[in-house]
Amino acid sequence: MVFRIWNFICGYVMIRIEGLSLEKFLNTAARQGIRVFDVSRFSYTVLHATLSASGFDRLTQTASGRYKITVLKKGGVPFGVKWITHRKTLLFGLIILAIAGIISSFFVWDIRISGIEETKAVLAELAEQGIEPGAYKGGLDLDKAQTRIIIEHEEFAWMNISIKGVVVYVEIVPAEPIPEIIDEDTPCNIVAEKDGFIESVTALCGRAEVSPGDTVRKGDILISGLIWDENMPRMLFAARGEVIASVWYTAKESKPIFEQTRKQTGRTQTQRIINIGQDSAAIDGQCSFDEYDTKVEDEYYIGGRLFLPVKVAVLRHSEVEVIKTPADLQKLKVYLEERAYYKAKAKVAPEIKITGHSAFFEVSDDTLAVTVYLQTQEDIGKAVYLEE
Numbered sequence: 001m002v003f004r005i006w007n008f009i010c011g012y013v014m015i016r017i018e019g020l021s022l023e024k025f026l027n028t029a030a031r032q033g034i035r036v037f038d039v040s041r042f043s044y045t046v047l048h049a050t051l052s053a054s055g056f057d058r059l060t061q062t063a064s065g066r067y068k069i070t071v072l073k074k075g076g077v078p079f080g081v082k083w084i085t086h087r088k089t090l091l092f093g094l095i096i097l098a099i100a101g102i103i104s105s106f107f108v109w110d111i112r113i114s115g116i117e118e119t120k121a122v123l124a125e126l127a128e129q130g131i132e133p134g135a136y137k138g139g140l141d142l143d144k145a146q147t148r149i150i151i152e153h154e155e156f157a158w159m160n161i162s163i164k165g166v167v168v169y170v171e172i173v174p175a176e177p178i179p180e181i182i183d184e185d186t187p188c189n190i191v192a193e194k195d196g197f198i199e200s201v202t203a204l205c206g207r208a209e210v211s212p213g214d215t216v217r218k219g220d221i222l223i224s225g226l227i228w229d230e231n232m233p234r235m236l237f238a239a240r241g242e243v244i245a246s247v248w249y250t251a252k253e254s255k256p257i258f259e260q261t262r263k264q265t266g267r268t269q270t271q272r273i274i275n276i277g278q279d280s281a282a283i284d285g286q287c288s289f290d291e292y293d294t295k296v297e298d299e300y301y302i303g304g305r306l307f308l309p310v311k312v313a314v315l316r317h318s319e320v321e322v323i324k325t326p327a328d329l330q331k332l333k334v335y336l337e338e339r340a341y342y343k344a345k346a347k348v349a350p351e352i353k354i355t356g357h358s359a360f361f362e363v364s365d366d367t368l369a370v371t372v373y374l375q376t377q378e379d380i381g382k383a384v385y386l387e388e
Contacts, residue, residue, distance in 0.1 A: 011053035013074050014038075018046050019067035034059050048072065108135045108168050115172035122170065125149050131161070131168055187236035190223035190381040192216045196245030199377060206239030216245065222381050236386065243381040246355070251344035253336045254369035258324040262293065267319040270297075275311045283312075289319040332368055333361060340372035352378050 019025065022045070026036060036059075038050040051059060053074075063069055110133060111126065113119040126132065129145035142161045150159045157175035161168065190206070198214045206223045210216055225239035269292075272283040287294075298314040337359045348354060356375040361368060 011074070012050055013053055013056040014048065014050045014072040015056065015059075016046065016048055016070040016072055017067055018070075019063075020045060022047055022067075025063070025067055029059055029062055032058065032062060034062070105166060106137055107166065108137060108140075108163070109133055109166040111168045111170065113170040113172065116174060122149065122172070125152070126161075126168075126170070137163060186238055187225045187386040188238050188383045189221050189225050189386060190239045190241060190243065191384050192218055192220045192222055192243075192245075192380050193382045194218055194245075194247050194380050196247045196380050198243065198245050200244045201241070202243075203239075203241040206237045206241065208241070210243070216380075225386055239383070241381065242379050244377055245380045247376050247378055247380065249344045249347045249374045249376070250371060251340045251347070252369060252371050253340040253343065254367050255332060255336060257327055257329065257332065257363065257366055257368045259327050261323045261325065262291070262320040263323055264293070265319045265321055269317045269319075271315045271317060273313045273315060275313065287317045289317060291320050291322050292317040293320055294318075329368070333370070336361075336368065336370045337372060340370050341374070344372050344374045348374060348376060352376050 017025070022041075026039070026049075029036060034051065034055045036049045036051045036055070039047060040049070041047040056071075060069060108131065111123060111131065113122055116122070123132075126145060126149070129141070129148065131140055131142075131145055140163075142163070146159055146161045150156050155175050156172055158171075158173040160171045162171075163169070195217050196215075198210050198212050198216060200212055201208045201210060201222070203223045206225045207227050209221045209224050216222065222243045223239040223241045225237045226234070227237070228234040267289070269287055269289065270284070271287060273280055274283055295316050295318070296313055297316045299311060301311050340359070341357060344357075345354070353376065354374055355377050357372060358375075359370050359372045361370050363369075
């Protein structure tokens, strides 16, 4: 392997040797220090071989007219350089390309953000700090930008900005949401965050305003921190407790119950469209087919590309027959229910357990629609502080 790499650097020649006693000739070359490899014999008087560029010159001298040596291919660095130097335009282009590549490596050409889904705000803030495509890498202060952005975003637990090549990599670790802390010295109510069907109520402090079996709407008081009975003094508490309710999440999906295929009838119609700037008009009138597929067959300019080019597009309309085939209704139901189920599930927080689901189908205007309801059981209470 090392020998082959060395020959590539120094240059190699693939040759064809014709003559008698070829083995004797190769042995003579070996004694003179000429190394030949990849030898392939094609007949008694013909063989192919590969050797270094310097070895080729010495082998030619050794042949002394008794053997015919034909060059099949020259390769390696020296021959490549020689080939390029004889093509000045190509060499100039390669030099320009190399210079452009070197210059472009000093600039940022892409920004990749990982760890969060919504990246527009971060990209805008990076641009304010000068970190954007086309920016000169030597003028960027990554630490300053990183510190400023993470200070302004409490939802980021960790952030790192680095440059690799021409790409800026921004790694973000979102912070865990801070659990709600109820100030036990401040009076408050526990109210419903969501609509639900009450399953159980545990009032640790305050008065329960709902019972199992009740249906509540978002904002209804579940546990009151204000107790003011008739002939009794008003008492204020920081209401605490747990209210478990069944909550439903819904999603819908629909799809036609017929699968459409387009079959060409064989009838065609050609139409020419003239375009002048941004305006266009049909020369041959509109297509007379009710259903058709269109293909651009040709485009040409009238009078060449002038200041105001006039282009003509030749369109070919192929008439098609739309064939409706009934879909497999059972498979379609399974497909739609699965899509709606996962759409509804995306609305449910990961820590909440799904206790059941149901699906309702209906057909309208050749369309099958499904509505999926996911049922969960969760604590729907939220503290809302009372105003004195």
